[in-house]
Amino acid sequence: MTAIDVHNVCVSYGSVQALHDVSLQVRAGEFLTVLGPSGSGKSTLLGVISGLMEPSSGAIEVGGRDITALPTHHRQMGLVFQNYALFPTMTVAQNVAFGLKVRREDRATIQREVERALALVRLDGYGTRRVQALSGGQQQRVALARAIVINPTVLLLDEPLGALDRKLRQEVQVELRELQRSLAITTVMVTHDQEEALTLSDxxxxxxxxxxxxVGTPDELYAKPVSSFVANFLGTSNEVRGRVSREGYGARFTDGDLSFACEVPRFPGNEAIATIRPESILVEPAHSTTQPGIVHARVRDAIYLGGNTRYHLQLESGHQWVALSRPDHPIIRRGADVALTWSPEAVWLLDPSTPGAIE
Incomplete structure (x- = not known):
C-alpha cells in the first residue's frame, strides 16, 4: 500500500530547476531515505512533501488524497530538523506539547500524550527540565517526541542526526529505527550520510x-547500481571502461592491458563500465599465488582502519584502485608488489550510454 505518492514534481527558482519531473512512491510503514550530495534537491523534495515549499508543477498525494495545495499544519505530518528548532525558553514538556496546544487539545489530553511521547523516546521524568540543559542527543529526542506526539500519519526527518558526534549518532540511529518500527509510521528522511542511510532504511x-x-533496498543499490554516480556515491567502487566479449561459458572484460573474467552480459561485445567493490578484491603478496586470472599491482599506500586495511593500488595497466583486506590478513606494506584476484560475480557491468546496467 502506498502512503505517499509524488507525481512528476518540478521545482524552479527563477532559471534554476531544483527538481526535474520527480516521481516517488513511499510505502505505508516503511523507512525511506532520500540520499544525495549537497545541492542535489533532496531537502527541496522533503519541503514539497511537507508543504513548506510549493511545486512549480506536479502533485503530492498522501493516502490517495491530493494534498498539493494543503497548508503544512493541515497535513498531519511530524517534522524534525537538523537544528531541532526547539524553544529555548520552554521546558521539555512545553516543547513537546506545542503542537497539541496549537490544536487546542484539552489539558488532560495534552498531559497524557506528552508523557506517552516522552516515554517512547526514553525521556521519562524530563518534562520539567529546560532544553538548554540537555545534551545534543537528548535534545534530538525532544524534537522527535514533539513530532510524534500529534500522532502523525507521516514522519519527516531533515538531517536529524547531523549535529551529533559519530558515537552518539550511531546510538541514536538504533533508537530511531526501533521507535519507527514500534510505531509503524511511514518515515521519510533526508541525509547525505551513506552509512546512516544504509543503517536506517528499508x-x-x-x-x-x-x-x-x-530507488531500492540498501543491498540492491549497493550490489546493482544503475549508474556510475550511484556506484560511487553509495560506497566506493573501482571503475574502468572497456569492452565485453564472449569467452567459453562466460565473458571477458578488456581495457588495454587490463583483462579479467566477468559474467555474461545481455549484449556481448558492447562497451561497458566494469565496477568492482574494494571488499571483493583479495590482496596477496605477488609471490604467494600463481593461480590464473591474477592482476598485478603495487601498494601505493596501506591505511590501517582497525577492522581492516584499505589499500591504494597502482595496477600494472596504470589504473589506480582501492581494495579492503580481510580482518585476518596480515598488513602488506607500502611499495610491495601484490597479486589481486576476485570472482567474475564481483564484476557489475554498467552501460556507459544509458543509466541502466548491462545484465
Missing amino acids: RIAIVNNGRIEQ
Whole structure:
C-alpha cells in the first residue's frame, strides 16, 4: 500500500530547476531515505512533501488524497530538523506539547500524550527540565517526541542526526529505527550520510542534480547500481571502461592491458563500465599465488582502519584502485608488489550510454 505518492514534481527558482519531473512512491510503514550530495534537491523534495515549499508543477498525494495545495499544519505530518528548532525558553514538556496546544487539545489530553511521547523516546521524568540543559542527543529526542506526539500519519526527518558526534549518532540511529518500527509510521528522511542511510532504511532513493537516479533496498543499490554516480556515491567502487566479449561459458572484460573474467552480459561485445567493490578484491603478496586470472599491482599506500586495511593500488595497466583486506590478513606494506584476484560475480557491468546496467 502506498502512503505517499509524488507525481512528476518540478521545482524552479527563477532559471534554476531544483527538481526535474520527480516521481516517488513511499510505502505505508516503511523507512525511506532520500540520499544525495549537497545541492542535489533532496531537502527541496522533503519541503514539497511537507508543504513548506510549493511545486512549480506536479502533485503530492498522501493516502490517495491530493494534498498539493494543503497548508503544512493541515497535513498531519511530524517534522524534525537538523537544528531541532526547539524553544529555548520552554521546558521539555512545553516543547513537546506545542503542537497539541496549537490544536487546542484539552489539558488532560495534552498531559497524557506528552508523557506517552516522552516515554517512547526514553525521556521519562524530563518534562520539567529546560532544553538548554540537555545534551545534543537528548535534545534530538525532544524534537522527535514533539513530532510524534500529534500522532502523525507521516514522519519527516531533515538531517536529524547531523549535529551529533559519530558515537552518539550511531546510538541514536538504533533508537530511531526501533521507535519507527514500534510505531509503524511511514518515515521519510533526508541525509547525505551513506552509512546512516544504509543503517536506517528499508529503501533508499538516491537523488542527483534534481533527479532520482535509483530507488531500492540498501543491498540492491549497493550490489546493482544503475549508474556510475550511484556506484560511487553509495560506497566506493573501482571503475574502468572497456569492452565485453564472449569467452567459453562466460565473458571477458578488456581495457588495454587490463583483462579479467566477468559474467555474461545481455549484449556481448558492447562497451561497458566494469565496477568492482574494494571488499571483493583479495590482496596477496605477488609471490604467494600463481593461480590464473591474477592482476598485478603495487601498494601505493596501506591505511590501517582497525577492522581492516584499505589499500591504494597502482595496477600494472596504470589504473589506480582501492581494495579492503580481510580482518585476518596480515598488513602488506607500502611499495610491495601484490597479486589481486576476485570472482567474475564481483564484476557489475554498467552501460556507459544509458543509466541502466548491462545484465
